[in-house]
Amino acid sequence: MHVRTEPAGPRKGTAARPPLVRELLLVLGLFLVYKFGRRLAIGHTTAAFHNADRVWGLERAVHLPGEGGVQSLLLHSGAVVHLANTYYATVHFPATVLFLVWLYVRRPAHYLWSRRVLAAVTSVALVLPFAFPLAPPRMLESTGLQDTARLYGPSVYGPPDADHLSNQFAAMPSLHFGWALMVAIGLIAATRSRWRWLWLLHPLITLTVIVGTANHYWLDSIAATALFLLAFTFIRAPDRAGRPRAGRPRCGRRRALAPSPG
Numbered sequence: 160m161h162v163r164t165e166p167a168g169p170r171k172g173t174a175a176r177p178p179l180v181r182e183l184l185l186v187l188g189l190f191l192v193y194k195f196g197r198r199l200a201i202g203h204t205t206a207a208f209h210n211a212d213r214v215w216g217l218e219r220a221v222h223l224p225g226e227g228g229v230q231s232l233l234l235h236s237g238a239v240v241h242l243a244n245t246y247y248a249t250v251h252f253p254a255t256v257l258f259l260v261w262l263y264v265r266r267p268a269h270y271l272w273s274r275r276v277l278a279a280v281t282s283v284a285l286v287l288p289f290a291f292p293l294a295p296p297r298m299l300e301s302t303g304l305q306d307t308a309r310l311y312g313p314s315v316y317g318p319p320d321a322d323h324l325s326n327q328f329a330a331m332p333s334l335h336f337g338w339a340l341m342v343a344i345g346l347i348a349a350t351r352s353r354w355r356w357l358w359l360l361h362p363l364i365t366l367t368v369i370v371g372t373a374n375h376y377w378l379d380s381i382a383a384t385a386l387f388l389l390a391f392t393f394i395r396a397p398d399r400a401g402r403p404r405a406g407r408p409r410c411g412r413r414r415a416l417a418p419s420p421g
Contacts (some may be wrong), residue, residue, distance in 0.1 A: 248308070
């Protein structure tokens with residue numbers, strides 16, 4: 160008996176792995192846009208400090224916990240605060256790159272979803288500094304917070320007026336926290352391990368670091384979370400098998416599938 164064999168390929172309903180070169184260019188472009196795009200919004204120093212006063216006042220008005228409480232925990236140990244500065248400086252980009260690489264190799268459908276969400280949120284985040292430039296809390300004297308990176312190292316920023324590699328007045332939203340949140344949610348969605356919820360430690364640690372080092376306000380992380388929730392509404396995640404999540408079946412189709420009487 161002759162058995163017909165089909166060539167190996169992606170299962171029906173799953174996403175094929177996209178071309179590698181194209182994805183490398185797309186992801187590289189995403190990172191370059193993130194890295195240099197915010198530079199276009201430089202030059203709004205007065206507005207950035209004015210908005211910082213407004214954000215700080217709003218946080219106190221709605222009784223958010225003070226960022227100083229988190230920083231005081233880090234400052235109990237020079238080694239801990241140095242580790243927090245190192246985490247801020249070195250984990251953000253590599254963790255996101257490794258996340259995308261793993262998904263590309265092991266979960267192509269989840270890779271496409273994650274890449275689309277990251278691209279959408281990052282694009283919106285690049286526009287916000289034009290409309291709402293914001294100085295980080297480490298620059299605002301009224302906060303009483305220290306610039307831990309400058310005092311304890313390592314620091315990724317130079318003096319704002321001489322820093323030609325980044326826009327330090329683009330604190331809102333915090334893509335440090337937003338990307339960490341995407342890494343955790345993406346891995347939880349794509350895996351089945353009972354330990355997968357531990358990935359939430361990454362955004363939790365990132366939140367502690369960015370607030371404790373006075374690089375971001377609480378509201379920066381809240382804004383990033385809101386952007387990702389909005390993106391999740393329009394860009395649906397596949398199921399863990401890599402199939403698009405089906406919408407609610409139509410009434411006519413339910414009737415067609417029902418067994419006929421008699």
